[in-house]
Amino acid sequence: MKEKFNISLLGKYLSGNCTAEEHKTVQAWINSAPENQAVFEEVQKVWMLSGMDDTQLAVDVDAGWSELNKRIRAVEVLQAEIREEKKQKTRQLSYVFMRVAAVFILIFGFFFLFNHLNKQKNTPSIVYTASEVSEQPFVLADGSEVYLNEDAQITYPEKFNAQTREINFEGEAFFKVAHNAEKPFVIHCGEVEVEVLGTSFDLCTCPDDDQITLYLESGKVRFSSLDKDKGTIREQVILAPGDKAVYDKKTGVICHSQFNGQNYLAWKTGVLTFEKTPLTEVFEALENTYNIQINAADTYNEYTLTARFDHESPKSIFKVLHTIFGINYSMDGQNVTLN
Numbered sequence: 001m002k003e004k005f006n007i008s009l010l011g012k013y014l015s016g017n018c019t020a021e022e023h024k025t026v027q028a029w030i031n032s033a034p035e036n037q038a039v040f041e042e043v044q045k046v047w048m049l050s051g052m053d054d055t056q057l058a059v060d061v062d063a064g065w066s067e068l069n070k071r072i073r074a075v076e077v078l079q080a081e082i083r084e085e086k087k088q089k090t091r092q093l094s095y096v097f098m099r100v101a102a103v104f105i106l107i108f109g110f111f112f113l114f115n116h117l118n119k120q121k122n123t124p125s126i127v128y129t130a131s132e133v134s135e136q137p138f139v140l141a142d143g144s145e146v147y148l149n150e151d152a153q154i155t156y157p158e159k160f161n162a163q164t165r166e167i168n169f170e171g172e173a174f175f176k177v178a179h180n181a182e183k184p185f186v187i188h189c190g191e192v193e194v195e196v197l198g199t200s201f202d203l204c205t206c207p208d209d210d211q212i213t214l215y216l217e218s219g220k221v222r223f224s225s226l227d228k229d230k231g232t233i234r235e236q237v238i239l240a241p242g243d244k245a246v247y248d249k250k251t252g253v254i255c256h257s258q259f260n261g262q263n264y265l266a267w268k269t270g271v272l273t274f275e276k277t278p279l280t281e282v283f284e285a286l287e288n289t290y291n292i293q294i295n296a297a298d299t300y301n302e303y304t305l306t307a308r309f310d311h312e313s314p315k316s317i318f319k320v321l322h323t324i325f326g327i328n329y330s331m332d333g334q335n336v337t338l339n
Contacts, residue, residue, distance in 0.1 A: 014044065124158035130171070133267060140167070143178040144185065149267050172204040174268055177219075192247050193233075195222040202264050204288075212247040215264045216240065223247075225254055263289070270311035279303045279325075290314045296338040300327070 012018040013026040030040045128138065130148035137145035141159050148154065152171025160166075165185045177185045179198025187194040189205040192212045199219020205212040214223055216239040223245040224236035237245055237256045244259040266272045266289040274282055279300040287294055292314055303325055309317055318329045318336065330337045 010040075010043065125155060126158060127153065127155045129153045137176070140165075142180065142183075142185075145176040147174040147176075147268055149173060169203065169205065171206055172202070172267065174200070174202045174265060176200045191226050191228065191249070191252070193224045193226055195224070196220070202268075210249050212249065213264075214239070214245045215259060216243050216245075221245075223254065225252060272309040272312075272317075274305045274307050276304045276306055279305060279321075286314060286317065292334045292336055294336045294338065298338070300325075300338075 009018065009022055009026060012022060018026070030036055128148075130138075130150055130152045132150050134148045137147050138154065139145055140156055142165055144165070146154060149172035152173050153169070154173070155168040157166075160183065163183065165180070165183050166188065167186075168188045170189060175187075175196075177196050177198050177200070181197050185196045185198075187196075187203065189203070189212060192205065194203065194214060196219060199221055200217045201219075201221060202215040202217070203213070214221065218241050221239045222236055223239055225234045225247055226232070227234045234252065235254050237254055239245055239256070242258050244257050246255045246257075247253075248255070261273060261275075262269070263272055263274075263285045266285070272285060272289065274285075282305050283294045283296065283300075286292065305321075305324070307320065309320075314336070315331060318327075318331070321327050322329060328339050330339075
């Protein structure tokens with residue numbers, strides 16, 4: 001009895017890409033019924049006439065549809081030859097051939113899709129997580145330099161494609177992107193996308209934070225929030241040097257402002273500088289730099305600080321605050337209590 005056969009398996013058999021077990025399966029199907037034998041012989045005939053072989057199966061995306069049209073035209077030529085021999089062929093064989101022509105196109109379509117997906121799937125992707133603050137830059141294939149903060153994670157291709165330079169990022173890092181006007185550098189971080197051509201900036205997108213923050217040092221950046229369900233941009237701002245963008249994960253709103261100083265880079269440089277800075281802002285800088293939580297019984301709004309700390313520990317800084325302002329403190333791991 002004729003059995004329904006697996007199109008993709010038959011294509012693998014003809015291209016020589018099936019396993020020994022799959023080879024036996026196809027042979028068993030061919031031998032199970034005369035009509036299966038007839039279908040196979042016609043598929044094989046179309047396959048050979050159209051010149052399809054293993055190397056041509058590895059089509060690229062750009063040439064795929066053009067190649068498919070060539071194959072269809074080859075089938076049409078073969079159909080014309082069969083019409084010339086129509087008197088010698090039975091109606092059943094003509095019917096079989098029509099089925100074979102359709103099967104052939106389906107086979108090619110399957111392998112076109114299969115090879116395209118495999119080509120995308122096999123693109124090497126590398127994940128790197130920093131175990132500590134990196135003193136030396138992490139250099140990508142295009143020459144861009146990334147200074148990673150502790151636990152920051154970057155996912156990047158071994159080689160960028162011809163159109164864009166895209167990576168995924170989580171944590172905090174300072175980027176110095178190599179300029180290439182024809183290949184934008186795109187950073188994906190959750191619901192935010194950052195696109196640059198060549199610039200330097202600090203990006204903080206830590207999983208436990210409610211915000212994603214970017215400080216632009218030089219160049220120009222497009223900072224966008226995305227609606228992933230619709231695949232659209234919800235909001236975007238263009239940043240110039242000295243600009244800061246903050247995306248609130250809870251509200252989905254981007255705030256755009258300017259910033260002064262370079263305390264945002266203290267995790268990298270080890271330097272904190274304050275000039276008549278309210279203590280509330282000092283505490284915020286200390287929390288961001290040292291990944292600590294400061295619990296204060298008072299707001300300390302009446303105090304301002306002018307000081308420079310160069311590679312100081314949190315404990316030594318709080319000793320200075322105690323000496324200057326008489327603020328008592330206690331430290332328990334990453335928690336600091338002021339009273």
